[in-house]
Amino acid sequence: xxxxxxxxxxxxxxxxxxxxxxxxxxxxxxxxxxxxxxxxxxxxxxxxxxxxxxxxxxxxxxxxxxxxxxxxxxxxxxxxxxxxxxxxxxxxxxxxxxxxxxxxxxxxxxxxxxxxxxxxxxxxxxxxxxxxxxxxxxxxxxxxxxxxxxxxxxxxxxxxxxxxxxxxxxxxxxxxxxxxxxxxxxxxxxxxxxxxxxxxxxxxxxxxxxxxxxxxxxxxxxxxxxxxxxxxxxxxxxxxxxxxxxxxxxxxxxxxxxxxxxxxxxxxxxxxxxxxxxxxxxxxxxxxxxxxxxxxxxxxxxxxxxxxxxxxxxxxxxxxxxxxxxxxxxxxxxxxxxxxxxxxxxxxxxxxxxxxxxxxxxxxxxxxxxxxxxxxxxxxxxxxxxxxxxxxxxxxxxxxxxxxxxxxxxxxxxxxxxxxxxxxxxxxxxxxxxxxxxxxxxxxxxxxxxxxxxxxxxxxxxxxxxxxxxxxxxxxxxxxxxxxx
Numbered sequence: 001x002x003x004x005x006x007x008x009x010x011x012x013x014x015x016x017x018x019x020x021x022x023x024x025x026x027x028x029x030x031x032x033x034x035x036x037x038x039x040x041x042x043x044x045x046x047x048x049x050x051x052x053x054x055x056x057x058x059x060x061x062x063x064x065x066x067x068x069x070x071x072x073x074x075x076x077x078x079x080x081x082x083x084x085x086x087x088x089x090x091x092x093x094x095x096x097x098x099x100x101x102x103x104x105x106x107x108x109x110x111x112x113x114x115x116x117x118x119x120x121x122x123x124x125x126x127x128x129x130x131x132x133x134x135x136x137x138x139x140x141x142x143x144x145x146x147x148x149x150x151x152x153x154x155x156x157x158x159x160x161x162x163x164x165x166x167x168x169x170x171x172x173x174x175x176x177x178x179x180x181x182x183x184x185x186x187x188x189x190x191x192x193x194x195x196x197x198x199x200x201x202x203x204x205x206x207x208x209x210x211x212x213x214x215x216x217x218x219x220x221x222x223x224x225x226x227x228x229x230x231x232x233x234x235x236x237x238x239x240x241x242x243x244x245x246x247x248x249x250x251x252x253x254x255x256x257x258x259x260x261x262x263x264x265x266x267x268x269x270x271x272x273x274x275x276x277x278x279x280x281x282x283x284x285x286x287x288x289x290x291x292x293x294x295x296x297x298x299x300x301x302x303x304x305x306x307x308x309x310x311x312x313x314x315x316x317x318x319x320x321x322x323x324x325x326x327x328x329x330x331x332x333x334x335x336x337x338x339x340x341x342x343x344x345x346x347x348x349x350x351x352x353x354x355x356x357x358x359x360x361x362x363x364x365x366x367x368x369x370x371x372x373x374x375x376x377x378x379x380x381x382x383x384x385x386x387x388x389x390x391x392x393x394x395x396x397x398x399x400x401x402x403x404x405x406x407x408x409x410x411x412x413x414x415x416x417x418x419x420x421x422x423x424x425x426x427x428x429x430x431x432x433x434x435x436x437x438x439x440x441x442x443x444x445x446x447x448x449x450x451x452x453x454x455x456x457x458x459x460x461x462x463x464x465x466x467x468x469x470x471x472x473x474x475x476x477x478x479x480x481x482x483x484x485x
Contacts (some may be wrong), residue, residue, distance in 0.1 A: 008416050034080040036065065038100040040218060040247040043074040043093050052076075055093075062088045067218060069158055072225045072258075075251040077218035096246060100218045103239060105210070112291060113184070113310030113335055115471035119197045119342070119383035123189075128341035129468075134232040134333070136223045137178030137239070138213055140205035141319040142168040144146050144179060146193040147203065150186045154205030157222040158215065164222075174211040176318040181238050183317030184334035185341070193323055194315055197381065198345070199336025203416025204232065209239070217245050224251045228258045233344055233351075236337035237264040237283070240275030249280050256282035261351035263337045265329030267300035274302040284355060286333040287373060288312065293365055295373045301331055305361055305375040306355075309335035339381045346385050357384055368479050 043055050049071045056069035056076060064078040077100060080088065089097055110120060132152065142151055154171035156162055162170055173179045187196035206223040209215035220239070220399050225237045229299035235255065241248070254260055262283040267275035283306045288296040288311025295301070296312050311332035318324045336358065343354050361384045362377030370376050 003224055016261060021447040022265045032202065036081040037085065037214065038077075038079050038218075039085065040098050040100050040221075040245070041076045041078060041088065041094060041096060042096040042098070043076070044095045045074055045093065047072060047074055050288055050410060056320050058093065059088070062091075064088070065389075066449065068163070068222055070132075070221060070225055070251070070472075072228055073221070073247060073252040075221070075250065077221075081169075081265050086202070087331065090419040098246060099149075100274050100371045101214050101241065101243065101245070102216045103217065103220070103241060105183065111184075111266070111315040113314050113331070114195065114197055116291070116293070116310050117335055118338065118382035119338070122342050122385045123199070125385045126198075126345040127189075127258045128186060128201030128338065128345045130202070131198065131233050131341040131344045132202045132243075133198070133236060133341055134204045134206045134223075134230075134339055135185065136181045136208050136220065136227075136237050137181055138175035138205045138209045138211070139171045139173035139207035140182045140203060141173045141258075141317070142171070143322045144183075144207070144317055144319065146187045146190065146317050146323075147179070147182060148262070149190075149200075150201065150203050151182075151189055152202040152204050154207060155223075155226055156207045157219045158207060158210045159219070164226075170276045171207040173205070174208075175209070175213050175317055176249060176324070177213060177238070177326075178205065178207070179319050180314075180316045180324070180455070181236060181334045184314065184325075184331060185236060185338040187317055197335055198341035200343040201338065201345075204230075206235075215239075217241070217248055221251045222256050224260075227260050232260055234261045234263065234337050234340050236334050237277060238261065238328075238333045240265060240267050240278060242275055244276055244279075247281075250275055252280050252282045254275050258351045259351050261340050263333050263340065263356055264303055265333040266302070268328050268460075269300050270296075270298055272300045279304045284336060284358070285375070286329060286332045286336050286379075288327075288329045288374065289365075289374070289378055292361070293378055295366070297405075298327070299373075301372045303372055305359060305372060307357050307376060308332065308365065308374040308378045332400045336379050339379050339384050342381055343384050343387075346387075357387060361387070442473040 002015055021390050041059060045051065052069040052071040056066050059076050059078045062080065063084045064080040069076045085097060087092060090420045140147060140151060140153065140154060142148065153166060154168065156165045156170040178290040182203050183194060186198050186201040187194045187197050187198040189195045195392060206226060208223040224235065256262055264278035264283050264285060266278050266285045266287045274285050278284045284306045287301060287305045287308045288299040289308045290296050290312045299311065309332040311329050313325045314325050314331040315325050339358060340354055343357050347356060350352055358379060359376040361380055363380045364377040365374040
């Protein structure tokens with residue numbers, strides 16, 4: 001039996017990465033002279049358009065100047081003076097109030113990063129056609145000669161004026177950050193300039209940062225809400241906050257639940273923690289590697305890192321039909337977004353399936369298995385679109401038969417686990433054998449555990465994962481559980 005399975009039948013229940021990246025540096029609208037504080041008010045209860053209007057009315061009744069009442073999460077963006085905020089906090093339906101922080105951007109040849117992840121090989125199988133990728137950023141240069149045919153439109157969410165406008169003049173990119181990220185995803189294969197990871201994918205500019213690279217959380221959440229409402233397949237988010245935001249995390253969870261695959265840069269502080277939104281469980285966190293597949297000296301690291309991708313000296317599109325290099329996990333993020341588009345265009349549906357495919361086919365770097373530098377490894381476009389990888393050592397627990405599982409090893413022995421025994425099938429000889437599980441595999445659902453010389457593996461319910469206890473170090477590690485079908 002081949003030791004390679006197709007990921008079309010695999011689901012990973014995740015328990016769960018530019019120098020240009022975005023950071024919260026203030027908690028008020030310094031450039032806005034309106035009175036009061038800009039905040040995000042989280043409510044208790046359900047979501048929806050009708051209740052969103054009701055919550056808008058509640059905030060208005062306290063003297064609030066409402067910017068937006070979200071329907072994907074129970075949150076209202078508004079401005080209120082301190083005295084009104086103090087009263088609103090006492091409202092029985094209010095769960096929390098947090099600052100709506102200001103966020104800043106920090107600064108046809110085939111680019112080296114595209115070659116590094118083996119995208120040209122993948123193009124024989126997939127070029128990303130029909131997949132819609134939203135770039136939440138400073139906009140996209142809508143008439144760039146290397147992007148214009150791939151741009152499916154855009155939307156403007158910067159401040160309150162012209163909120164939600166689809167006028168290209170408004171969502172056009174002056175800053176350059178968004179255009180650079182868009183080119184990495186899907187610059188055209190048109191004999192000029194550069195080519196992107198998924199040269200036939202459809203780009204959508206979601207402008208949530210102004211021409212100086214400044215934005216606020218509420219605008220970002222509006223952009224995420226737009227992705228849900230407009231059925232985006234991938235949301236590429238090359239920005240991040242140092243401080244957590246309950247509202248932003250809720251929005252990401254809502255988008256992921258709605259089927260949007262979320263990808264973000266881990267941040268640019270080597271040894272520092274992964275920033276948000278990359279740190280959220282619903283988001284693929286991408287660290288940056290250099291031309292030698294070594295973690296870049298500027299990249300943030302941590303247990304949330306899921307994948308790595310090229311991020312140093314990346315050539316891509318910038319406004320006015322020009323090209324330039326940029327460095328950072330902002331550049332790593334769209335590499336992964338592009339590979340996700342390639343995978344989706346092969347017919348793999350479901351953001352969790354695609355997420356699993358990217359992880360399982362990544363080129364393992366650093367310590368074996370997942371680590372804090374590279375996650376599961378550097379994304380590999382060719383392997384991802386082919387969907388073949390070595391599953392030796394994994395244990396599969398079918399959801400319709402939770403007291404039964406199977407795995408296989410390097411000798412092509414397929415093992416079937418039940419409550420009382422282990423049965424193996426030797427695919428080379430066609431011989432079945434029955435083994436007692438004592439000392440090896442124990443099934444007591446929702447737990448099973450197996451003993452190796454140095455470790456004990458506990459398989460928990462699918463939504464949690466596999467907890468690995470290393471006897472030699474006394475340390476625990478959590479791995480994702482894979483479930484077929």
